[in-house]
Amino acid sequence: MITTFAAALNAGLRSALEDDPKVVLMGEDIGRLGGVFRVTDTLQKDFGDRRVIDTPLAESGIVGTAFGMALRGYRPVCEIQFDGFVYPAFDQIVSQVAKIHYRTRGKVRAPLTIRIPFGGGIGSVEHHSESPEAYFAHTAGLRVVSPSNPADAYTMIRQAVALDDPVIFFEPKRRYWDKAEFDPAAAPELPLDRARVCVRGTDVTVVAYGGTVATALAAAKLGAEEGISLEVVDLRSLAPLDVDTIAESVDRTGRLVVVHEAQISGGLGAEIAARITERCFYRLEAPVRRVAGFDIPYPPAKLEKHHLPDPDRILAAVDRTLAA
Amino acid sequence: MPGTTEYPVQLIQPDGRRVHNPEYQALVADIGPEELRRLYEDLVVTRRIDTEAVALARQGQLGLWAPCQGQEAAQVGSARALRPDDYVFGSYRESAVAYCRGVDPSAMTAMWRGVSHSSGDPAAVNMANPAIVVGAQGLHATGYAYAAQLDGAEIATVAYFGDGATSQGDIAEALTFASSWGAPVVFFCQNNHWAISEPVHLQSATPIAHRAVGYGIPAIRVDGNDVLAVLAVTRQAAARARGGGGPSFVEAITYRMGPHTTADDPTRYRTAAETEEWARRDPILRMRLLLEREGLLDADVQRRVDERADEVAHRMRTETITMADPEPSELFDHVYATPHRVLDEQRRDYTAYLADDPACALATAAPAAREEGVRS
Numbered sequence: 001m002i003t004t005f006a007a008a009l010n011a012g013l014r015s016a017l018e019d020d021p022k023v024v025l026m027g028e029d030i031g032r033l034g035g036v037f038r039v040t041d042t043l044q045k046d047f048g049d050r051r052v053i054d055t056p057l058a059e060s061g062i063v064g065t066a067f068g069m070a071l072r073g074y075r076p077v078c079e080i081q082f083d084g085f086v087y088p089a090f091d092q093i094v095s096q097v098a099k100i101h102y103r104t105r106g107k108v109r110a111p112l113t114i115r116i117p118f119g120g121g122i123g124s125v126e127h128h129s130e131s132p133e134a135y136f137a138h139t140a141g142l143r144v145v146s147p148s149n150p151a152d153a154y155t156m157i158r159q160a161v162a163l164d165d166p167v168i169f170f171e172p173k174r175r176y177w178d179k180a181e182f183d184p185a186a187a188p189e190l191p192l193d194r195a196r197v198c199v200r201g202t203d204v205t206v207v208a209y210g211g212t213v214a215t216a217l218a219a220a221k222l223g224a225e226e227g228i229s230l231e232v233v234d235l236r237s238l239a240p241l242d243v244d245t246i247a248e249s250v251d252r253t254g255r256l257v258v259v260h261e262a263q264i265s266g267g268l269g270a271e272i273a274a275r276i277t278e279r280c281f282y283r284l285e286a287p288v289r290r291v292a293g294f295d296i297p298y299p300p301a302k303l304e305k306h307h308l309p310d311p312d313r314i315l316a317a318v319d320r321t322l323a324a
Numbered sequence: 325m326p327g328t329t330e331y332p333v334q335l336i337q338p339d340g341r342r343v344h345n346p347e348y349q350a351l352v353a354d355i356g357p358e359e360l361r362r363l364y365e366d367l368v369v370t371r372r373i374d375t376e377a378v379a380l381a382r383q384g385q386l387g388l389w390a391p392c393q394g395q396e397a398a399q400v401g402s403a404r405a406l407r408p409d410d411y412v413f414g415s416y417r418e419s420a421v422a423y424c425r426g427v428d429p430s431a432m433t434a435m436w437r438g439v440s441h442s443s444g445d446p447a448a449v450n451m452a453n454p455a456i457v458v459g460a461q462g463l464h465a466t467g468y469a470y471a472a473q474l475d476g477a478e479i480a481t482v483a484y485f486g487d488g489a490t491s492q493g494d495i496a497e498a499l500t501f502a503s504s505w506g507a508p509v510v511f512f513c514q515n516n517h518w519a520i521s522e523p524v525h526l527q528s529a530t531p532i533a534h535r536a537v538g539y540g541i542p543a544i545r546v547d548g549n550d551v552l553a554v555l556a557v558t559r560q561a562a563a564r565a566r567g568g569g570g571p572s573f574v575e576a577i578t579y580r581m582g583p584h585t586t587a588d589d590p591t592r593y594r595t596a597a598e599t600e601e602w603a604r605r606d607p608i609l610r611m612r613l614l615l616e617r618e619g620l621l622d623a624d625v626q627r628r629v630d631e632r633a634d635e636v637a638h639r640m641r642t643e644t645i646t647m648a649d650p651e652p653s654e655l656f657d658h659v660y661a662t663p664h665r666v667l668d669e670q671r672r673d674y675t676a677y678l679a680d681d682p683a684c685a686l687a688t689a690a691p692a693a694r695e696e697g698v699r700s
Binding site for chain 1: 447452462467470474475658666
C-alpha cells in the first residue's frame with residue numbers, strides 16, 4: 001500500500017491495539033482530534049475512550065500515570081505532543097520509567113512507548129522543533145529509536161510497543177507527509193536495534209537517522225552526479241547503537257560523516273565518532289566528521305535552513321573527508 | 325466527608341480517653357479488645373524496627389535510614405484499613421506501612437545498606453518500591469488505580485506522601501488526573517510538619533487537605549497520632565475507592581519525632597520545646613493509656629508484644645549484618661528486560677578485566693584491529 005509516514009504510524013498503532021487488549025494510547029488531543037499531526041486519527045472512534053485516552057494537559061502526569069498503568073500490566077503508548085514539551089516529563093522518564101527494571105532486580109517491567117514528534121523543518125515556533133534525543137540515549141534503561149520512512153514507521157512502532165523495555169520513539173515530524181509504498185503483511189526486515197545500509201557506496205559512509213536520512217540520501221544523489229559514491233546508513237536505533245553495521249560500512253569505505261539535527265556538542269555524532277575510532281582506527285583514511293546543528297537553542301523559523309544539515313553541508317564535509 | 329477539613333477527626337485523646345464521635349466510631353465498631361491489642365503490637369513492633377535500624381545505621385551497618393518514629397499510628401492505622409488486594413505506593417519513610425503489608429524488614433534494610441535498590445518483590449505484597457523523588461508515586465498510584473478500574477477490579481490504591489511532597493508538581497498533576505478520570509485512589513498525606521528543615525508552612529499557606537477540595541476531591545483531616553481515627557477515615561476512603569466513588573484525600577496530622585534521616589541534625593532547625601510537646605502526643609503512649617484505661621493491657625500482653633518486637637528486630641539485625649555484597653556482574657543485570665548489545669559488550673569486557681585476561685585491554689577493538697594493534 002502507498003501511504004504517508006503519519007498514516008503508517010496510525011496503521012501500526014491500530015495493529016498494536018488489535019493485537020493486545022492491554023495496549024492503550026494516552027496523550028493530549030489524541031482522541032476526537034486524532035492528535036495534532038493526526039497520527040491517532042479515528043483510533044478513539046474505533047477502540048473507545050478507554051483504549052485511546054485523552055489526558056489532562058500535563059506531561060509528567062501522562063508519563064507518570066502511564067507508568068502506573070504499566071505496573072498493572074498495561075502497555076501504554078504515550079504521545080508527547082511536541083519535542084519541546086517532554087521536559088516536564090523528564091523526571092518520570094529518567095528517574096522512574098528507565099530505572100524500575102534495574103531497581104527491582106527484574107521483578108517489575110515498564111513496557112512503555114513514548115512517542116515524540118521531533119526535529120525541525122516545519123517552520124514552527126519555539127519549543128516545536130527540538131532534538132532532545134541525546135538526553136534519552138544517555139539514559140540507561142531506555143531504548144531510543146527513530147524511523148526515517150513510512151515502512152519503518154509501521155514496523156518499528158509495532159516492535160516498540162511489543163518490547164518489554166521502555167522505548168523513546170522519535171518521529172521526524174517533517175517526514176509525516178512523506179509517502180512510500182510498503183507491504184504491511186511483510187515480516188519485519190530488521191530487529192528494532194539494527195541499523196540499515198540504505199544506499200551502497202564506496203567512497204564515504206554517511207550515517208544519519210530520522211529526518212536527516214532523506215537529506216543524506218539527497219546528498220548521495222547529488223554526490224553521484226559529481227562522481228562521489230556515498231554509502232548511507234540509517235541508524236534507526238540511537239540506543240543501543242548498532243556499531244557493527246556502521247563499522248562494517250566504514251571498513252569498506254574508510255571514511256565517515258555523521259549527520260544529525262541536534263546540536264553538535266555531546267550529540268550522538270560524538271558517540272559514533274568515538275566508537276568508530278576505537279573499532280576502525282586502522283581502516284580510517286580521514287578523521288570522522290560531523291554535520292550537525294549548531295550549539296544554539298533552536299532558531300526562529302526563518303533561520304532554520306542555516307541550522308539544519310542540508311545536502312550541500314553534507315557534501316562539503318564529504319569533500320573535506322576525501323581531501324584529508 | 326466534605327466539611328471535615330477544619331477539625332481533625334479524633335477517636336482517642338492523648339491521655340487515652342475515647343472521643344465521642346458516632347460517625348467515625350461506627351467505622352471501627354468491630355475493633356474489640358483483641359484487635360486493639362493487635363494494633364498496639366503493630367505500633368510497638370514498627371517502632372522497634374525503626375530504633376533497631378537507626379542503631380544499625382549508627383554502627384555503620386546501614387548507609388542511612390529514614391526514621392518513622394512518631395508516625396506509626398498514621399502508617400499502621402491506614403495500612404490496616406487495607407485489604408491484601410489493595411495496592412500501595414509510598415516513599416522511603418513508610419517502614420510501618422511496609423511491615424503491615426508483609427515486607428520483610430531485612431528487605432527494607434537492603435536498600436539502605438546499598439545491597440540493592442529494591443525492597444523485595446512488589447507483586448508479593450502489593451506495594452511498589454519506595455519513591456525517593458517524592459511526589460512521583462502520586463502519579464503512579466493514580467495510573468495504577470485507573471488501570472484497576474479499567475480491569476473492573478474493586479480495589480483501592482493508596483499513595484502515601486508527606487507534606488513536603490505536596491509542593492511537587494507531580495502531586496498536583498496526580499490530583500488533576502485522579503479527579504478528571506474518577507480514579508479510585510486514596511491520597512494519604514502524612515503531614516509530619518517537617519520536610520528536612522523546612523516547616524510545613526513553607527509548603528502550604530492553607531491546611532493541605534484544602535488543596536484537594538480545589539480539585540473536587542473530598543478531603544478529610546485526621547489526628548495522625550490516633551491509630552483508631554486513622555483506621556476509620558482510611559476505611560472510609562478505601563471503601564469509597566472500591567465502590568467506584570473515585571478519589572479521596574486524607575491529611576493525617578502527625579510529627580516526625582526523629583531526624584529526617586540518620587544524617588540529619590534536627591536540633592539545628594527546631595526547638596526542644598516543640599519536640600517535647602509532640603512527645604506528649606506519642607501515638608504509642610496514647611494507645612497504651614487507652615488499653616490501660618480499659619483494662620486491656622496486663623503484664624502478659626505487654627511481654628508478648630515486647631517479645632514479638634524483639635524477635636522481629638533481632639531477625640532484621642542478623643539478616644542485615646550477614647548480607648553479602650552483590651557480585652560485580654550484578655552491575656549489568658536487569659538494566660533491560662531484553663538483550664542489549666552495548667551492555668552485553670560492557671559486561672563481557674569488565675568480566676574479562678576482572679578475570680585478569682591480558683586480552684581485555686583491547687577487547688573493545690574489532691578482531692581485525694586487535695591483530696594490527698598487537699603487531700604494531
